[in-house]
Amino acid sequence: MTQGALPLSIRGLHKSFGALVVAEDISFDVEENSALGIIGPNGAGKTTLFNLIAGAMSPGSGKINSFGKDIGSMDARRRCLGGIARSFQVPQPFSGMTAFENVLIAAAFGRGLNEHAARKFAIKAIDRTGLGGSSNRLAGSMTLLDRKRLELARALATGPRLLLLDEIAGGLTEAECRDLVSLIKEIRDQGMTIIWIEHVLHALLAVVDRVMVLDFGKIIAQGAPDEIMKDPQVAAVYLGPDSEELEMING
């Protein structure tokens, strides 16, 4: 496959807010049907990177290509139509509307369909995330897990080819987290390209085939998950040298 048609190819991406550099010379590719995990301490620039990819922010400099198109100057809407969908770290439901209406909007506008034609896709997406039974409930009154599922259902309803998940497992109980991981695995296995930012490492590592570590807006390491988890630099920056979780993961 040529580099131009990759789901995502980023070169020399730079973004700063005044003196604060939040993305510095970031370059990486994401292959079709792969799952990339992004980790890093709070404030490392992970969500900023998603905002840059999804079009919620415009980059200072650098190139963002997706499926052969330069999307760097497109707004969020056009990137969505181009096949990029995201879930928000803090769920952003349309609170005054039902779960079904939330997903219907995504299917109608993300795919450019009329309401009638969009219903079919909305129903498929909402059932897939296990929210089917709560379709007619108000999004604003849902539990955190259901709102996270709704984020995922909306993203899927737009018919994406590249799915950006921002800390979708954060704040969930162990059991809820397991359910969500198996759902994301299923989506990945059906051929979706995924980039996933996550602090809940065991959830992330169960799904992704590559991990990238960000710190102060820079990529400090990337590679296979087990390699990265053994990298002493990553351990020092991200988890602290004596992290229990790291020991647990590395056995």
Place this chain on the structure above:
Amino acid sequence: MSKSALRVAIGLTVITAILAAAPWFAGRADLRLIGEIMSYMALAILWNLLAGYAGLVSVGQQAFVGLGGYCLFICVIWFDFPPLAAVPLAALVAGAAGAIFAPLLFRLEGAYFAVGTWVAAETVALIFAAIPSLGAGAGMSLPTAAVKAIASSRELREWTVYWLLLAIGMGVLGGVYLLIRSKAGLALMALRDNPTAAGSLGVDIWWTRFWTYLGVAAATGAVGSVIFLQKLRISPDAGFSLNDWTAIVIFMVVIGGIGRIEGAIVGTLIYFLLRELLVDYGTIYLIVLGLAGILVMMFSRSGLWGIVERRLGWSLLPTRRLRE
């Protein structure tokens, strides 16, 4: 047509029919009051569409009321238009003004946008006040011949204007309801609840806001033209009054419930109820209105209709898309 839409259609038709027959059983003062309620209901529904749904908090809607009014007077006095034919033209002119303002104002956000709309409206008012052939600051009156062209007798004239106000009020209500039930309505509700998410799910925020602003400007212009057709006189102070055409309207929508069509209707009725009840108490009336506004903002951000909707689950104008 779905069951809920059919119920609304029947309900609105019955109400319109009863109100249309009002000249035969209601007095002159009552007709004037109902007509005024209709014009304010239209303005409130339109402002709510703009601020409550599209997130465009305008405090400059008086620009379009005044433009609509002036347009009617100019058409009638300068070009001998029949007054009723000038109403659609007023909508066209106000819509065109909206199309010119929008690209400039949309560069501003939030409070800056609000101030920008106010400045734009003041600018339009100052321009009209500076044109001598429009009577400058003093304004102008409709000539007797033109007034007589509406209808031969005074009674019939008053009825005609009343029916016109009724048509515009109910027309705006029905039109906005249909809009919210359409795909554009989904975009507007998405914008109301969460613009960030709307954009990332493919909703075209700029154009949705543009067409809303333009449509609201045009309809507001039409309302303005009929309001001043009834008054028979227009001046820059009256036509472009911030207080009459925007401040009161904002009050109505806020106490009724912003972001719901019912909210604008309920707010209009409450305003007129308070006004009629307190009419003998002078300035106390304004104090009570202000207090009511503050209380609602403190205790129910979704207005009085929001409380009804939450507690009782009522919906007079259902727009829900249910999954069967």
